[in-house]
Amino acid sequence: MVTPRLRSKKLSEPTIARLPVYQRIAEGFARRGLSRIDSEQIGQLAGVTATTVRRDLAGLGSFGTRGAGYDVSVLNERIGEALGHDRSYDVVVVGLGNLGRALVNSSNFLIRGARLAALYDVDPAVIGVEIAGHVVRNVDDGIVPATVGVICAPASAAQFVADRLVEADVHAILNFSPQVVTVPIGTAVHYVDFSIELQILMYHLNNGTGPLGGGVLHSLGIASPSGRRPS
Amino acid sequence: MVTPRLRSKKLSEPTIARLPVYQRIAEGFARRGLSRIDSEQIGQLAGVTATTVRRDLAGLGSFGTRGAGYDVSVLNERIGEALGHDRSYDVVVVGLGNLGRALVNSSNFLIRGARLAALYDVDPAVIGVEIAGHVVRNVDDGIVPATVGVICAPASAAQFVADRLVEADVHAILNFSPQVVTVPIGTAVHYVDFSIELQILMYHLNNGTGPLGGGVLHSLGIASPSGRRPS
DNA sequence: GGATGTGAAGTAGTTCACAGCC
DNA sequence: GGCTGTGAACTACTTCACATCC
Numbered sequence: 412m413v414t415p416r417l418r419s420k421k422l423s424e425p426t427i428a429r430l431p432v433y434q435r436i437a438e439g440f441a442r443r444g445l446s447r448i449d450s451e452q453i454g455q456l457a458g459v460t461a462t463t464v465r466r467d468l469a470g471l472g473s474f475g476t477r478g479a480g481y482d483v484s485v486l487n488e489r490i491g492e493a494l495g496h497d498r499s500y501d502v503v504v505v506g507l508g509n510l511g512r513a514l515v516n517s518s519n520f521l522i523r524g525a526r527l528a529a530l531y532d533v534d535p536a537v538i539g540v541e542i543a544g545h546v547v548r549n550v551d552d553g554i555v556p557a558t559v560g561v562i563c564a565p566a567s568a569a570q571f572v573a574d575r576l577v578e579a580d581v582h583a584i585l586n587f588s589p590q591v592v593t594v595p596i597g598t599a600v601h602y603v604d605f606s607i608e609l610q611i612l613m614y615h616l617n618n619g620t621g622p623l624g625g626g627v628l629h630s631l632g633i634a635s636p637s638g639r640r641p642s
Numbered sequence: 643m644v645t646p647r648l649r650s651k652k653l654s655e656p657t658i659a660r661l662p663v664y665q666r667i668a669e670g671f672a673r674r675g676l677s678r679i680d681s682e683q684i685g686q687l688a689g690v691t692a693t694t695v696r697r698d699l700a701g702l703g704s705f706g707t708r709g710a711g712y713d714v715s716v717l718n719e720r721i722g723e724a725l726g727h728d729r730s731y732d733v734v735v736v737g738l739g740n741l742g743r744a745l746v747n748s749s750n751f752l753i754r755g756a757r758l759a760a761l762y763d764v765d766p767a768v769i770g771v772e773i774a775g776h777v778v779r780n781v782d783d784g785i786v787p788a789t790v791g792v793i794c795a796p797a798s799a800a801q802f803v804a805d806r807l808v809e810a811d812v813h814a815i816l817n818f819s820p821q822v823v824t825v826p827i828g829t830a831v832h833y834v835d836f837s838i839e840l841q842i843l844m845y846h847l848n849n850g851t852g853p854l855g856g857g858v859l860h861s862l863g864i865a866s867p868s869g870r871r872p873s
Numbered sequence: 874g875g876a877t878g879t880g881a882a883g884t885a886g887t888t889c890a891c892a893g894c895c
Numbered sequence: 896g897g898c899t900g901t902g903a904a905c906t907a908c909t910t911c912a913c914a915t916c917c
Contacts, residue, residue, distance in 0.1 A: 425908070427845050431838045435820055449876060456822050461876090462910055469878055477877045477916045494841050495848035502840075509744035516740050519797075519820045520836050524844070559843060566750075583843045589666055589750045591687050599846060601839050605751050607662045608832050609733075610725050612790060612814045613755070614658050615830060617726035656886070680898065692898095693888055700900055708894045708899045878915080887906070894899080 422493065426467045432457045433464065434490040440483045449480030491523070501528035501557040503581070505572045506564035507537050507547055510587060514563065515543040528557050533568065554579035566590035573600070653724065657698045663688045664695065665721040671714045680711030722754070732759035732788040734812070736803045737795035738768050738778055741818060745794065746774040759788045764799065785810035797821035804831070 422430075436456045440448050450461040450468070457464070468475065471489045475481045491497065502525050504511055511530075514520045521527050531550045532538055538549050550572065554560070560576035562569055562584060569590035576584055577594055584600045586592060594600055653661075667687045671679050681692040681699070688695065699706065702720045706712045722728065733756050735742055742761075745751045752758055762781045763769055769780050781803065785791070791807035793800055793815060800821035807815055808825055815831045817823060825831055 427842055428838065431835070431841045436822065465877060473878065475877050478875045480876065494845050498848065500844060509747050513740035513744040514836065522837050523841060525840055558847065559840065583847050585839055585843060591667065599843060601843050603836065603839055604662070605745065605834065606753050607659065608816055608834055609756055609790065610662045610754060611658055612816060612830060612832050613731060614725050616789065616814050617729065696899060704900065706899050709897045711898065
């Protein structure tokens with residue numbers, strides 16, 4: 412059993428959730444013409460400690476320079492490699508109500524290798540309409556094989572859509588409907604529920620003692636360094 | 643210092659993120675006319691172990707019945723109390739492009755005490771238009787005081803909007819733009835980034851070894867019970 | 874000098890195992 | 896009998912502190 416060189420260092424779940432954030436920060440620096448960044452700066456912007464940043468990045472191999480931080484473009488590249496951005500993959504979106512349209516038209520959703528393959532709906536009023544360069548097809552005509560399926564249908568149709576996606580051999584599903592769906596083992600389902608974020612925010616507000624830091628990133632359970640004040 | 647009776651039991655962050663999920667499940671049971679549920683069933687549907695469910699719920703006080711599980715309506719009620727759903731609060735949404743419209747028109751976003759107070763934009767083409775029962779106002783005219791501000795503006799305008807919200811004394815911000823914003827201490831910012839979910843999904847797919855369970859909930863870092871097969 | 878990378882310590886969260894109660 | 900609730904064990908993640916290297 413040879414130790415894999417770069418790939419599959421088995422990153423932890425929290426680390427994986429933070430890497431895209433670091434990458435966004437790196438892109439911001441690059442856009443402003445800066446070529447170097449240190450763990451302190453990344454942590455400040457991402458709302459985590461510098462140590463956490465260093466540990467996360469150390470997991471991708473040692474590419475920082477002691478005394479000088481990280482090269483912004485190398486950082487960007489390494490995170491991309493770790494997250495598999497070199498490969499591109501097909502995404503199908505099912506359900507083109509307000510949310511579905513917002514997603515496929517967004518410049519921040521289908522990025523980093525994601526390629527929109529097809530759109531589906533069941534509503535005759537929507538089928539045939541062209542959205543984001545794709546003509547919306549009928550779910551009943553069968554879904555084209557893809558890597559990821561996105562469910563933007565109402566809760567009542569979520570399980571139906573999930574079943575159609577499974578039939579189409581889609582093994583990764585992103586479900587935006589507030590409905591738990593059951594799928595066979597071997598298929599991953601991630602849920603995105605906007606109202607949960609609102610509810611978490613309200614809990615902290617009601618109980619005072621929430622992580623109310625400055626410029627802090629809390630998405631995906633990322634907590635702020637407690638009692639540490641920025642700058 | 644008297645120990646508070648029900649409130650402020652200081653729930654852990656992962657627990658808080660799971661409670662809304664349990665509540666959704668309880669509602670599903672109630673809708674199907676079922677009056678009892680046990681930790682095993684909840685765990686199955688939420689994608690966590692039964693023990694985790696019991697520990698989470700024990701934090702809200704002991705309201706389960708040994709040998710018979712939880713009463714669905716009591717469960718629903720207790721979670722609501724813990725999350726502060728009895729209080730209602732005002733939400734303002736800034737930016738009514740595709741996503742902003744999708745959110746305010748969604749039946750799953752502004753729920754459980756959230757009340758839409760006002761809509762804002764900077765685009766003259768959108769200002770004055772009525773959406774979801776509210777006429778869109780101009781951000782420059784000042785934002786009305788509210789509990790939560792939702793940023794649906796493009797990344798380039800995110801910081802500007804955040805500043806206006808802070809001026810309006812909004813202390814909780816939900817930011818849907820892929821832009822880290824800085825706010826004074828005492829203001830909470832939660833980020834929602836759809837593409838991060840996609841990227842996490844892709845990481846697991848590329849590395850095989852992901853949490854690919856059946857009917858599992860992964861949103862917000864909720865991981866599946868490893869190596870445990872459902873049913 | 875200055876920031877990375879990492880063993881060691883600390884903390885938080887999960888899972889086990891079972892006593893307690895219906 | 897069956898399922899909750901919880902001390903105890905375990906695992907995972909974070910933070911400290913510092914050796915290491917540019």
